[in-house]
Amino acid sequence: MKFIDFRSDTVTHPTEEMRAAMAAAIVGDDVYEDDPTTNELEALAAKMLGKEKALFISSGTMGNQLAIMGQTKKGDEIIVSADSHIVTHEAGATALLSGANVCSLYFENTVPDAKMIEKSIRTKNVHHPDTALICLENALANGHVVPLERMAEIREVSKKHNIPVHLDGARLFNAAVALGVDVKEITQYCDTVTCCLSKGLCAPVGAILAGSAEFIERSRRNRKILGGGMRQTGVLAAAGIIALEKMTKRLHEDHANAKYLAQKLSEVPYIHCDPDAVEINMVFCTFDQPEEKIAAMAGKLLEKNIKIGGYEGGPVRFVTNNDITREHIDLLVAEIQNCF
Numbered sequence: 001m002k003f004i005d006f007r008s009d010t011v012t013h014p015t016e017e018m019r020a021a022m023a024a025a026i027v028g029d030d031v032y033e034d035d036p037t038t039n040e041l042e043a044l045a046a047k048m049l050g051k052e053k054a055l056f057i058s059s060g061t062m063g064n065q066l067a068i069m070g071q072t073k074k075g076d077e078i079i080v081s082a083d084s085h086i087v088t089h090e091a092g093a094t095a096l097l098s099g100a101n102v103c104s105l106y107f108e109n110t111v112p113d114a115k116m117i118e119k120s121i122r123t124k125n126v127h128h129p130d131t132a133l134i135c136l137e138n139a140l141a142n143g144h145v146v147p148l149e150r151m152a153e154i155r156e157v158s159k160k161h162n163i164p165v166h167l168d169g170a171r172l173f174n175a176a177v178a179l180g181v182d183v184k185e186i187t188q189y190c191d192t193v194t195c196c197l198s199k200g201l202c203a204p205v206g207a208i209l210a211g212s213a214e215f216i217e218r219s220r221r222n223r224k225i226l227g228g229g230m231r232q233t234g235v236l237a238a239a240g241i242i243a244l245e246k247m248t249k250r251l252h253e254d255h256a257n258a259k260y261l262a263q264k265l266s267e268v269p270y271i272h273c274d275p276d277a278v279e280i281n282m283v284f285c286t287f288d289q290p291e292e293k294i295a296a297m298a299g300k301l302l303e304k305n306i307k308i309g310g311y312e313g314g315p316v317r318f319v320t321n322n323d324i325t326r327e328h329i330d331l332l333v334a335e336i337q338n339c340f
């Protein structure tokens with residue numbers, strides 16, 4: 001059964017070109033660091049992200065957690081948005097794996113604020129944890145993008161207090177497209193960065209962690225500790241190379257489709273949706289309809305082979321991706337109206 005899936009960009013399927021490259025990939029043993037395709041991916045990623053070295057890892061979560069493990073010691077504190085993936089969607093891994101204390105801040109619209117971050121940096125005091133890391137996200141999980149000026153301000157704070165910055169760039173390339181800049185313009189403001197090869201870039205598995213050579217060497221060992229030392233990873237890296245080289249260049253299509261969807265939704269009298277608020281591939285809207293009808297919508301759409309996320313009481317989210325066309329969007333908007 002083929003579904004039209006608006007739940008996330010994590011649901012994208014690898015392209016035909018990726019599947020062919022995976023089948024033909026030359027492989028070795030990546031724990032011995034002699035998988036040529038993985039080595040090629042890591043070199044490409046380091047270059048694109050403007051960092052000394054990069055490491056192929058299983059997931060964005062692993063990247064964030066390796067960044068924390070590699071830059072904190074037990075009892076240190078990280079500063080991070082309360083709405084971030086690290087705080088809300090990584091199953092308490094920061095506490096479990098690194099034993100780090102979390103200073104989670106509520107930012108307006110979740111856009112990080114340099115002054116708030118600076119105020120939260122601990123002074124040297126026998127009572128205080130040591131602030132060891134500032135974690136940022138770009139793009140944000142709410143579909144917005146952190147402006148470069150904001151990243152620069154936070155970088156200044158980080159330099160002043162000698163505290164490194166980790167960037168969760170699960171959708172870093174979406175952020176770069178939205179800002180109209182090369183990714184290096186964003187990553188210049190962080191010491192370490194994670195970006196996902198899956199999600200909008202369509203690789204079936206994997207993410208990249210990048211930073212200094214010394215940090216990546218440490219992270220390679222920490223990845224082993226987490227059981228993430230994998231062997232013939234060239235099969236996956238082959239798709240990752242296409243993700244970085246080709247799929248990054250088509251993300252603007254997903255963004256344009258998201259704007260198109262937002263426009264169509266805004267034309268429905270009982271839906272509130274602002275097309276101008278769409279910055280990446282995510283559309284959020286609210287419904288002037290009874291709660292039970294909104295909650296029933298996902299089930300009704302599923303009967304039409306359309307998948308959307310379950311209703312959680314707030315705005316409803318739709319995500320466009322490589323497998324979503326304008327026809328799919330027109331069908332979604334028509335079927336939504338049949339739900340009410």
Ligand SMILES: Cc1ncc(COP(=O)(O)O)c(C=O)c1O
Nearest residue numbers: 059060061062085141168170196
């Ligand atoms: C902002 C953000 N960071 C990290 C991740 C984690 O990625 P993964 O699912 O590969 O662990 C996600 C996943 O959706 C995300 O949205």
